[in-house]
Amino acid sequence: xxxxxxxxxxxxxxxxxxxxxxxxxxxxxxxxxxxxxxxxxxxxxxxxxxxxxxxxxxxxxxxxxxxxxxxxxxxxxxxxxxxxxxxxxxxxxxxxxxxxxxxxxxxxxxxxxxxxxxxxxxxxxxxxxxxxxxxxxxxxxxxxxxxxxxxxxxxxxxxxxxxxxxxxxxxxxxxxxxxxxxxxxxxxxxxxxxxxxxxxxxxxxxxxxxxxxxxxxxxxxxxxxxxxxxxxxxxxxxxxxxxxxxxxxxxxx
Amino acid sequence: xxxxxxxxxxxxxxxxxxxxxxxxxxxxxxxxxxxxxxxxxxxxxxxxxxxxxxxxxxxxxxxxxxxxxxxxxxxxxxxxxxxxxxxxxxxxxxxxxxxxxxxxxxxxxxxxxxxxxxxxxxxxxxxxxxxxxxxxxxxxxxxxxxxxxxxxxxxxxxxx
Ligand SMILES: Cc1cc2nc3c(=O)[nH]c(=O)nc-3n(C[C@H](O)[C@H](O)[C@H](O)COP(=O)(O)O)c2cc1C
Numbered sequence: 001x002x003x004x005x006x007x008x009x010x011x012x013x014x015x016x017x018x019x020x021x022x023x024x025x026x027x028x029x030x031x032x033x034x035x036x037x038x039x040x041x042x043x044x045x046x047x048x049x050x051x052x053x054x055x056x057x058x059x060x061x062x063x064x065x066x067x068x069x070x071x072x073x074x075x076x077x078x079x080x081x082x083x084x085x086x087x088x089x090x091x092x093x094x095x096x097x098x099x100x101x102x103x104x105x106x107x108x109x110x111x112x113x114x115x116x117x118x119x120x121x122x123x124x125x126x127x128x129x130x131x132x133x134x135x136x137x138x139x140x141x142x143x144x145x146x147x148x149x150x151x152x153x154x155x156x157x158x159x160x161x162x163x164x165x166x167x168x169x170x171x172x173x174x175x176x177x178x179x180x181x182x183x184x185x186x187x188x189x190x191x192x193x194x195x196x197x198x199x200x201x202x203x204x205x206x207x208x209x210x211x212x213x214x215x216x217x218x219x220x221x222x223x224x225x226x227x228x229x230x231x232x233x234x235x236x237x238x239x240x241x242x243x244x245x246x247x248x249x250x251x252x253x
Numbered sequence: 254x255x256x257x258x259x260x261x262x263x264x265x266x267x268x269x270x271x272x273x274x275x276x277x278x279x280x281x282x283x284x285x286x287x288x289x290x291x292x293x294x295x296x297x298x299x300x301x302x303x304x305x306x307x308x309x310x311x312x313x314x315x316x317x318x319x320x321x322x323x324x325x326x327x328x329x330x331x332x333x334x335x336x337x338x339x340x341x342x343x344x345x346x347x348x349x350x351x352x353x354x355x356x357x358x359x360x361x362x363x364x365x366x367x368x369x370x371x372x373x374x375x376x377x378x379x380x381x382x383x384x385x386x387x388x389x390x391x392x393x394x395x396x397x398x399x400x401x402x403x404x405x406x407x408x409x410x411x412x413x
Contacts, residue, residue: 104295105399128296130375131396186296190313242383243391247300249357250377250393 008039008201009058013065013193014050015118017147017168023227030224034211035204047117060201061208066191067119070245078196080241081205082212082233088189090166091124094180096154104131104183107161109138114150114159117143123251124186125163151176167229190247194236209235255308255331259283266368272338276331277345286338289370291319299374299394302381305353307332310389321367337365341412352380352390361397361405373402 010031012024021043028041039061044050051068053059054076061081064072066089072078095101111134115122129139142159144150147168153159155176166185169177195212197205212233215221225232259282262269269285276282299319302311309327317324320335327334336345340363351358358378363371374394380387397405 127395131293131295131398133398133400184296187294187315188296188298190298190300242381246379246381246391247393250379250391251298251395 008060010039010041010061011050011059012043012063014044014046015065020228027224030221047119060198063193063195065120065193066244066248069194069241072196073241073245077199079202079205079238080236081195081197081209083192083194083236084230085232085234087230088192089120091121091186092164092166092169093125093128093161093183095161095183097179097181101183104129107132107134111161112140112142112159114142114144114153114162116147118165120191121163121165127251128184128186155179254278256280257282257334260285264367266370269369274336274338276333284365285369287369291370291372293372293396302389302391303332304389319372335364337363337371339363339409339413341409348378352378355380361401373397
C-alpha cells in the first residue's frame, strides 16, 4: 500500500531485537499524541529495504544507524533532532567457550565471522579484527538474521567468532551467553544512533526536539523509554551529525 | 606559532636517550626517548581534531591517557607534541599534502609519550569539509597488527 503523503512517515533502523517491535509502536503512539499530528510507523526487515524507502522519499523521520547518517544528511537533506543519552553503539566479539582463542590475536586466517546485516556493528567488528591481520581477504562472513542466530552459529561450530551489538549480547539467555567467551568489547563511545527529520518534517524539528528531550518527565514517556532501554534523549545539533559522519568516514576502509 | 617546551629528564620514566627534533615550522624541541612501549588499549579508538595549522582543538579520553599529557597541556599545542624521532619527516609531509588536498590519509605512526615511552597506532586523518571548505582535520587511531608495526618500523629505519 502506498504511504499516505499527508501523514508523516517514521521508521527505525532495522537493527533492534524483535522483542522491541511493540515498544517502537508504543513510542510512535506517544509521539503522535504529543505533537498532535498523525505519524505512521513503518518498520523494515532489512537495511536494503529501508534504504530503498529512503531513496523513494518515503521516510520523514528516522531513528538511524550511524552508517546511514552520511547519506541521510548529505544526499537526502535530513537534520538531526536528538540522540539517545549515554547510549553509544558498542560491539562484542565473542568465540565459543570451547575455543582456544582468548584474544582476537589468537584467531588465524580462514576465520569465519558470524554477524547480522547491522552495518555499524559489522564495521566495528572488522576494525577489531585488524590487530589479528584479519580482513576481507582471509575471513569469511556468515550473515544471519538475528544475534540469537549468530550465537547459535558459534555454538554449532559454523563460525569461530561472532559480532554482537553489546546490548544484544547482554540480552542473550544466560545459558547461551555462558557458552560464549567475549574476546574484546569496543569502548568507542562516540558512535551512536540519531533521530533525524527529513525535509518535509524539518519545520517541526525544534518542536520534536523539545517534546523528546522532555520525554522522561512524562510518566508514560518514561515507561516507553525504559522499554526501549534508552535513558532519555539529548538534543543533537547539525555539527554533531557532521562530526559523526566524519568519524564513520575515518573508519570505513 | 607555539614553541613546545623541551622535555626534561625528570618527566622520563626509565633510562632515556636525548634527541633534538626540528619541526617543519622551524621550531625545535629536545626530547628523551625510552624503549618502553605502551600497548594500544583493546577495543578503543584515539580521536583528536586540529585546526588547519595542526593545533589540537579537541580530543577524547583515550588520547589523553595514551599520550600521558593532561588535557591542558594538549589543547592548543601543536600536534607534533607527539612526534617521535623514529618517525621520518616525509611521512608527515605526505599526511599534510594528502589531507589539504581534501583526501583521506592512512598510516602507521609511532608516537612519543610525555614520559619518553612510545605507542604505535594505525592512524586515519581526514579533512572536515563544511560548505565545501576544509575547516579542520580529524584523526582516528586504532590498534595496529604486530606484523604491520614491524614492517613500518623496518621501512621507517631506512627513511630517518
Ligand atoms: C589531525 C592530525 C593528527 C595528527 N596526529 C599526529 C600524531 O598522532 N603524531 C604525530 O607525530 N603527528 C601527528 N600529526 C602530524 C603533526 O601535525 C606533524 O606534522 C608531525 O608531528 C611532524 O611535525 P612537523 O610537521 O611540525 O614537522 C597529526 C596531524 C593532524 C592534522
